[in-house]
Amino acid sequence: MHAACGRRVLIGRAAQLAELTAALDRAAAGTAGVVLVSGDAGVGKTHLVSALTRAARERGCAILVGQCAELGESMPYLPLADALWAAARAESPESDAVRAALDARPVLGRLLPDAEGAPGSASELGQQQLFGAALGLLGELGQERPVLLVLEDLHWADRSTRHLLTFLSRVLQRERVCLIGTYRSDDLHRRHPLRPVVAELLRLPNVTGVEVGPFGPGETADYLAALARGAGPVTAEVVERVHTRSEGNAFYAAELYSAESTGEDLPAGLADLLLSRVERLSEDAQRVVRVAAVAGRRIDDELVRRVSGLDEAAAGEALREVVSHQLLVPAGTGYTFRHALLREAVYADLLPGERTRLHADFARLLAGPAGGRRGSAAELAHHSLAAHDLPAAFAASVQAGREAQRLGAPAEAFEHFDRALELWDAVADPEDVAGTDRIDLSLTAVRASGQAGEIRRAISRLRRLLDLADPADVRLGVRIREHLASYLGDIDEDAESQRVARAAVAMLPPDPPTYERAAALATYARTLLYSDPEGEMPAIAEQAVEEARAAGAADAEASLLVTLGIHRELREADAAVAEVFARARDLAVADDNHPVALRAAFHHARTKFDRGDLAGATLAADEGVKLTLENGLGWSTFGTVLRSLQYLIHYTAGDWDEAVRLADGFGIQVVRPPEAQVSAYALFVEVARGADTVDERLRWMAPLWHGETFLTYVARGLAAEHALWQGDADTAIHHVYRVLDSLHPYETGVIRIAATGLWAQADRAARARAAGDDATAWAAAEAGDDLLRRARLVATTTWDGHPRAWLGLEGRAWLARAEAERLRLDGDPAPDAWRETADLFTFGDPDGGFVYEVARSRWRLAAALAESGDREAAAVEWRSATRIAERLGAAPLLGALRELGTRARLDTGRPASAPSGPFAALTVREREVLKLVAQGQGNRDIAAALFISPKTASVHVSNILAKLNVTSRTQAAALAHRENL
CATH class of the missing domain: 1.20.5 (Single alpha-helices involved in coiled-coils or other helix-helix interfaces)
Structure with a gap:
């Protein structure tokens, strides 16, 4: 890893650098200023200021940079002395001026390390005399060139330096000086001596504050990519893991990324740095921090007191100390760690027995007296497991999974059920405790995994369950195979899905009717939609509906109705099919089968959308998404496509502001296929508007689209359009064929x-x-x-x-x-073909339809009409397309329209006057060609300028010569010049 690359690249600090540069510009113009740069340790303050010093050097400024050190009050004026010493000895344009200024001011010279009596004599100097000398030196240097004075790490500044900072901030006025001070905001506890100084200075009119915050996820990704330059791409999973743990702190991110290659959980150097802050606390305060680390990210006063063993007064005082040092920060009715890595470091530093005992204390308190639980089942399961109380952990995990299901949190439900399954063999009477058997709990976990969008994981679990299940339990075998076939279909493994579903159906006879066979028939019928060489699907589905009704399997009946509706739609163009889908949705909702209900809801909205009923489609999609979110199924297969369809309808109708609002929840930094599939839809507006986020969004998706057909279709299809707007047809063609290969x-x-x-x-x-x-x-x-x-x-x-x-x-x-x-x-040019295209995209509504595609089609139509010589009709289409593009903010299309308007002279805002004189017989296109002929251009040059073929240009020239009754291009050009064309 090349860390130097990461350090040289400034990422995510454009606004802060602009503010610092503006202060430097004001100083250069004669208005001195002070900027105090704050931020947590390691967040990137020095990196930001280094970028400023490089910019200042390029502008010819004098640079003075000094740094405070963690030496207490023993080295007065250390950063000033450091800055002067470095500048006087550097090979820089200002070094001679600094040396001369120091020679003229012995009081400053005595601060330097090689001065007689230094450094101790500095403390005996008259402070006002030294302050005046410092002000005079800065003013003198500023007469020749602007001065940038940087004082770093002011949180370690001695008292004299703080006084000097206050003095300079108050008196610098017209000097060409910009003073930058940096300090760690996380070190400024309540009694820190710099705290009141900063508060006082920020009230001055010439002092501003700049806060350097943590990176966002995208900035962390860019930062890691810079660190890894030359060492291969950084995966989305690594970026997510590093960003989550570092919380956007640049130093922490770099250390954690370095540890990725060594397998370290927390680099020793980083852990030592974090723990050094804890070691400054009193013993009681350290105990509180250790208790909080075991509790997790959040803790309340009562738990701190009871687990720490401190009395109320001691616990309160200890908490006050910890909060004042900003290790814990207030959050609601409790406290959280300022940074998650600090909690990790403290937790890892606990002795094994100490950690176990503290977890056991928390578990006992959360369980409450006589089974009356005080905390959540998830918390109780966590602490019980860490305390090695496996029976309690097992029972709490099962309960936590069921609580997560009720709350519509399938991902969390899966994790809890999965933990319970891991503990199954370690506890007595697990079936009694769980209230179910192992296979049923496993199937419950699988369903939760599928609802959370982890389809491939669900498939893997189901395949293992087939090996574990008792072959004599036929109905169980059918259930497992039905689920497996359904999930295989969701990932487009159609052949295997059909094979598994057919096997499930064959395992049970039609009489007596059973729920399991009805469900298997519903899934089998669904697979036949995509491959039915014998044409058996309609008969099987109709029979299956009867079996489902006989077995009381309403959800299977609903699924079959959806399948039959799709089949009818493909073959009969039946407009009433939307009601079939609505009936299926209601049937599944009443039976509490939300996955089937979502499938029906999707097709209900989709069929309205396909028929141009955008208002009806909007209402149907909104209802479907509401059902999705209320039941925690946002990342299930049809949960993702419903959310995507909701966005697509607004995009199609031209309601792009609402589409963008919906896309705000999609996320750019995606690491799982369902996230990427939803995120890909945001590209529709972003590509059409030429947004800066397109490349970043595509970069995050790229590792995920291989093998994901739906994602490839949406993302790479729009990547092709993006490339075309940038004039890169070859890249667009590459994307197109990769999509076609997958579909x-x-x-x-x-x-x-x-x-x-x-x-x-x-x-x-x-x-x-x-x-x-x-x-x-x-x-x-x-x-x-x-x-x-x-x-x-x-x-x-x-x-x-x-x-x-x-x-x-x-x-x-x-x-x-x-x-x-x-x-x-x-x-x-084919204007009739483009007119038909534009008309079809209106969906029968001249003012509606697919608004953006209407505009794009009219752009092509305007160009075709202009090329065919009908410039007035072209101008009408051009103005219509331009109005739409301006309203939508479709910058690439608007740019193409303006180029066309200029080239074909369509942007005059008035009808073209009729040509007169010898050119009356020429078409608009022929007059354009004649102008280029008069400029001495050949057919190929004319073709390139007008975006036509050389052959077409040659035909135009021949027609011009005939209409003007001349025999050569030279004669035609002369006539054009004479008539002032």
Whole structure:
């Protein structure tokens, strides 16, 4: 790891550096100023000030940097002496001036280490005389060049230095001096001598404070990437782990990242540094900190007192001392550690027996008398396990899992159930204590894992359960296989999903009807949607509905209704299918099967969206998301897609402010596929607006999209658009083919991706034609034919080869876009194709529909009309697209429109006047070509300037010569000059 790289790169401090630089600029202009820079130890104050000193050096400033040391009051004026000594001996432009100024002021010279009688004589100097000398030296240096004086680590400053700081802050006025002081805010306890000084100085008009806060997650990621430069990429998991533990502290992050390669839990040097702060406390205060470390991140007064064994007065005084040193900080009715790593260090430093005893004390207090528990089951389980009380830990873990389920927290429920399963063999009568058997508890844990979005983990557990289950228990075998098939389908392992579901169905006879067989039939029917070569799905699903009703399996019936609804929709274009989905949702909700209810809710909203009913889709999606969040299923399979669909509907309707509000909860720094899938949707607006966050969001997703089809489709499809807006067709094409490789060839998403690929190939061909590169233009046309073939195939055929009855309004519009782009690829402006595309994207509402795509289509339509010579019609479309782009804040599209407006002269705001004289017969495009001919440009230059092919340019020139009745380009150019074209 190259730590120097990380230290040289300034990350996440742009605002603070701008404020410091502004103070330096004011000083250079003759207004002195003082800036006090605060922040926790290791947060990056010195790094920030170093960036300022480099900037000041580049501006020709005189630089004086001094540092305080942890020496108490024994070295008066240490930072000033340090600054003067270093500047006088440095090979810098100001060194001669500093030496001359010191020679003229012996009182300052005697501060230096090599002065006679130094350093002790400094304390005998007249303070006012020294202060005046320091002020005079700074003023003298400032006459030649601005001065930057940096006094670091003022929390260690001696009394004399604090007086000097106060003096200079009060009297520096017109001197060209900028004074920067840094101090650790976490060291300024209530009685710290610098605390009142800072409070006093910040009231002065020329003194400002700058706080250096911790890194955000993205800044930590950038910082670790800088540290690791040349050593390979830093994974998202490592970034999350380091950021969580360091809490954005740069020094802690660097130390923890270094420890990642050695396997250290907490680097010894970092632990020693953290513990040194605790060792300054009294014995009672140290005891309180140790008790708090065992309690966790948060603790209240009563628990501190009872576990520490201190009486109320002693405990209160100890807490006051700890809080004054900012090791614990008040939070609500209790206290938390100022930094989690401090708690880790204190906890790790406890003796094993001491740690066990303290955990046992907490467990006893939390359990309460006679089983009346005072704390949560999760807390009790934690302390009981650490105290090696396994029966209590087991019982509390089961209870904690059930509490988490009731609270809609499936991830936490899984962790608690998983801990109970680990303890199963270590306790007596586990079934009596848990109220269930081991297999049922395991299935409960699996369901919690799936609801939390950890689908692959759930699949792994189910496969192991198949090996553990009693083969004679057929109904249990069916349950396990049904769950496994369902989860396999969620990750697009369709073939295995169908095989496992078919096996589950075959294990039980249809008579008598059973819940397990009904559920297995529902899952099997769902798998047949995607691969049904024998056409058996409708009959099986209808039969399964009857079996589900006979078995009282309402949730299985609901799932079957959804499957039948999708099947009908594909083959019959039945608009009433939305009501089928709504009925299935209500049935599943009544049966308390929320995963099935969410699947139905998604398709209810989705089918309204596909039919252009954006208002109805919004209401349906909002209801679905509410159901999701109320039951803690936000990261389940349909929880994520419902939240994504809710965002997509607002994006489509042009309500981008609401879409951005929803995306605020998506997160950029993602480490799990469900998080990445939701986060990817934020790219729709970010790419369309050209936001700075696009590259960062894609960087976090990149390690996760391999093998994740849905994520690849959304993220890489939008990455392709992002590349195209930046003029990088080759990168866009690469993304397009990676998406197509991952999608099922009959998946409707292929159409949009193919259209994006055709956009890229059309841009590529236009550049090739302008450069005379016929081979590349031909290759682009071949690739375009393949992309259009794929799009047409999906538009007309379902997965199993049947004709597709319903594509959806958006699907039809994207197909039209693909057709129009294919024509553009050949250099054909094709205004009719682009007009059809724009009309289809309105979804039948001239003022609504897919607002952004309407604007993008009208941009292409305006260009096509202008190229065809109808500039007035082009201006109408151009103005419409521009208004939409301005309202949405779609910067890349707006930039393209403005370029088109300038090039085709569409931005005049008024209809073009009719041409007159010898040019009356020329079209708008021909007049544009004639202007370029008059400038002496050849056909290839004309083609490049107007984004047409050289062949088209040649045709325009021939038409111009014929209409002007001239025989050469020279004659045409002369006529253009004579008529002042």
